[in-house]
Amino acid sequence: NPKKPIVISTWDFGVAANKAAWEILGKQGRALDAVEKGVQVAEADLSNPTVGKGGYPDRDGHVSLDACIMDEAGNCGSVAALEHIAHPISVARLVMEKTPHVMLVGEGALQFALENGFQKENLLIPSSEKAWKEWLKEKNYSPVMNIENKAFAAEKLPGNEYNHDTIGMLALDEQGNLSGACTTSGMAFKMRGRVGDSPIIGAGLYVDNEVGGATSTGVGEEVIRTVGSFLVVELMRQGYSPEEACKEAVMRIVKKKPDIAKNIQVGFLALNKQGEYGSYALQDGFTFAVCHAEKQDLIEKGKFHYQ
Numbered sequence: 001n002p003k004k005p006i007v008i009s010t011w012d013f014g015v016a017a018n019k020a021a022w023e024i025l026g027k028q029g030r031a032l033d034a035v036e037k038g039v040q041v042a043e044a045d046l047s048n049p050t051v052g053k054g055g056y057p058d059r060d061g062h063v064s065l066d067a068c069i070m071d072e073a074g075n076c077g078s079v080a081a082l083e084h085i086a087h088p089i090s091v092a093r094l095v096m097e098k099t100p101h102v103m104l105v106g107e108g109a110l111q112f113a114l115e116n117g118f119q120k121e122n123l124l125i126p127s128s129e130k131a132w133k134e135w136l137k138e139k140n141y142s143p144v145m146n147i148e149n150k151a152f153a154a155e156k157l158p159g160n161e162y163n164h165d166t167i168g169m170l171a172l173d174e175q176g177n178l179s180g181a182c183t184t185s186g187m188a189f190k191m192r193g194r195v196g197d198s199p200i201i202g203a204g205l206y207v208d209n210e211v212g213g214a215t216s217t218g219v220g221e222e223v224i225r226t227v228g229s230f231l232v233v234e235l236m237r238q239g240y241s242p243e244e245a246c247k248e249a250v251m252r253i254v255k256k257k258p259d260i261a262k263n264i265q266v267g268f269l270a271l272n273k274q275g276e277y278g279s280y281a282l283q284d285g286f287t288f289a290v291c292h293a294e295k296q297d298l299i300e301k302g303k304f305h306y307q
């Protein structure tokens with residue numbers, strides 16, 4: 001039952017982000033504006049320890065953010081390992097709109113942001129600093145699955161505060177145009193300089209206005225290896241439904257790296273040009289939020305491979 005306009009995004013916290021996107025989409029606004037406004041909600045949410053301000057730092061204590069955005073014309077912009085700026089998605093959009101480049105990283109991305117009026121802030125809040133100091137005691141880097149899903153984490157992973165988190169959002173507007181955005185602080189306690197899939201066009205996000213869009217969450221290394229979001233979109237081009245395309249991309253990870261795949265989470269989310277959507281994940285626990293004219297706060301559970 002396809003819908004238009006529609007916006008979907010990863011994890012339960014996508015509900016609040018979708019609502020902000022809907023304020024634009026519901027008034028015949030542009031999908032690009034909707035996805036930027038939408039993911040800004042997650043970036044600003046201090047209770048969310050892995051997107052934007054309040055995100056967990058790298059293992060040396062630096063909060064370093066990755067984000068990208070893509071519009072209906074195939075324009076895209078991205079920042080990686082950006083520090084001190086609370087809304088990396090908006091810097092990514094400016095890279096897209098104001099520079100001849102697609103991607104700026106680290107110091108150069110910060111310089112560009114400051115030159116364009118963004119304020120430098122301390123993104124390491126006390127609760128994240130505390131979690132990092134706790135982590136330093138053992139220095140055990142093992143990405144925990146699904147902690148983004150609070151209900152799942154409470155039941156299955158009590159007391160586990162180390163996590164990773166990404167918001168990926170896809171929107172189809174009244175005019176039938178697609179855009180997407182993806183933003184994260186990446187894997188908690190990653191190595192300094194580590195870049196995940198989220199700011200990489202084709203890995204963490206891809207949009208093709210003829211076909212659809214896809215985004216991913218989970219352990220980015222496996223998504224980069226398989227160019228996951230591009231794969232999902234190309235499979236939809238060949239006639240796969242959004243869910244079938246996401247499943248095939250998940251199975252590619254299983255096939256290439258079965259030993260790794262068993263112990264990590266990766267989830268894909270896709271939306272096609274008709275407003276049909278679907279998802280698939282390696283493991284149980286992946287959720288996504290859906291918002292359209294009839295219902296703005298739907299949470300759906302992703303299908304998954306390992307039963």
Ligand code: SD4
Nearest residue numbers: 165166186196217218220
């Ligand atoms: C990364 N994919 O940096 C991101 C992390 C993530 O849910 O999605 N967590 O690898």
